[in-house]
Amino acid sequence: MFVLKILLWPFAVLYDAVTRVRNYLFDIGRKPSFSFETFVINVGNLTVGGTGKTPHIEFLIRVLADQYKTATLSRGYGRKSKGFLLADKNSDADLLGDEPMQFYHKYGGKITVTVGEERAHAIPCILHEREDTKVILLDDAYQHRYVKPDINILLSDYSRPFYKDMVLPAGRLRESRKGANRADAVIVTKCPDQMSQTEQDLISNDIRKYAGKEKPVYFSTIKYLKPKPVFKKSEDIPKKIVFFAGIANPSQVIEKLSNEYNLQESVRFSDHHTYTVKDVKHLIAKATEFGNDTGLLTTEKDMVRLLTPEFSEMLKAIPFFYIPIEVKFLEGKQKFEEWILNSVHSKYSSDKI
Structure with missing residues (x-):
């Protein structure tokens, strides 16, 4: 080195x-x-x-x-769109990027979420669309x-x-x-x-x-909060979990999960990874490999990338959780x-x- x-x-x-x-x-x-x-x-x-x-x-x-009245403005790293966009109910991570989609998923009812590569041009667009910001x-x-x-x-x-x-x-x-x-x-x-x-x-x-x-x-x-189910309103986290994430440095969360849960395996993807059907099938197979009492756990940022109808239909067949985090x-x-x-x-x- x-x-x-x-x-x-x-x-x-x-x-x-x-x-x-x-x-x-x-x-x-x-x-x-x-x-x-x-x-x-x-x-x-x-x-x-x-x-x-x-x-x-x-x-x-x-x-x-x-x-x-608050708005967020991100570049929208990894998105498949260009220019200024204002998030709405039809938005997904492909349009916005995973982090802006996470903002919208959690706070969309309270704030305006936008993306735009050129911030100096995007801010006037925000004020045009939401003049009370x-x-x-x-x-x-x-x-x-x-x-x-x-x-x-x-x-x-x-x-x-x-x-x-x-x-x-x-x-x-x-x-x-x-x-x-x-x-x-x-x-x-x-x-x-x-x-x-x-x-x-x-x-x-x-x-x-x-x-x-x-x-x-x-x-x-x-601060890591209690894992939440992605699809079901109330569900206990399974006895065994397979963790996966596409974040820059997952070592801290992996260490925490290893200490607090029966972590069978962790699967790492590149930061802002764009998931494919092959990826999801691989993750489901990994969890199934460890028995029926095993579920999938991921970060909030990765979770919002998997909320498409196609992925949701596949993942509903298995316990699927995400772990929210907060700053302390x-x-x-x-x-x-x-x-x-x-x-x-x-x-x-x-x-x-």
């Missing part, structure tokens, strides 16, 4: 130079950044791969949606600098902190560590449930070397929520002056 990084280093230097020039052009105004009257919050990261953006967007939905949550737009958010939230994975990483292709960074200074707050995600104050202070100090000395740093972990702040949750709500309130209060 070390030798490979050495070989890739010249390409990383070139990539770093290109992204630095691009950011500099935005910083001096040679490339335009657009602000909007509607309050915009971005949740993103410096690295490729999963840092927990989806559950943090959902956390913000729960904080905001009861008080403000007060907050727009941008999913993974930290490098999309054509939109200037009111709040920029940077996520950093506890096990792969950005300050120990290198730029692509030698590492996983989309831009240099210096990009952290655009954040208004940093959240270290997927932390252990128990972290000493000393460890939190050390990590915060490392982050602030790049983000700024006064930048607030929070720590969150993933180790401390400072109330302070974070108050900051978000006060920031939104301040913008609209000042607009009335």
Whole structure:
């Protein structure tokens, strides 16, 4: 691995130079950044791969949606459509992508869910379709600098902190560590449930070397909720399970399931995997192989990809569950929520002056 990084280093230097020039052009105004009257919050990261953006967007939905008309805007990674789309009852993961479809599946009655590659063009479309929208949550737009958010939230994975990483292709960074200074707050995600104050202070100090000395740093972990049946209203999870997922890093959830359930096998697919009939038949066969008291368990993101009529008909023949997740702040949750709500309130209060 070390030798490979050495070989890739010249390409990383070139990539770093290109992204630095691009950011500099935005910083001096040679490339335009657009602000909007509607309050915009971005949740993103410096690295490729999963840092927990989806559950943090959902956390913000729960904080905001009861008080403000809220919309989400995602690129719609892996979708088979193009351009701006507004989710409705006929939408599926192929049209929207799995994460926006998850937002719609859970919160479609409370919020507006949209996708669009060009956020600066998509936001006016949202406001045209839903002119009463007060907050727009941008999913993974930290490098999309054509939109200037009111709040920029940077996520950093506890096990792969950005300050120990290198730029692509030698590492996983989309831009240099210096990009952290655009954040208004940093959240270290997927932390252990128990972290000493000393460890939190050390990590915060490392982050602030790049983000700024006064930048607030929070720590969150993933809270796994009770598995839910996909099709039946009430059903106990089977004695034995086969877990499958197409997510960036399933090791944490696999470890939890191994400790709490009779996990027979785990089947991994690539992140944002598009399931086929062959895949579903293989998964059903896997579960059947371990006996009639075995069911399938997956993530919420994978579950929404399997809600098509064809897959649903196949999977109804076997116990099929998904495991919901939520973000849990180790401390400072109330302070974070108050900051978000006060920031939104301040913008609209000042607009009335």
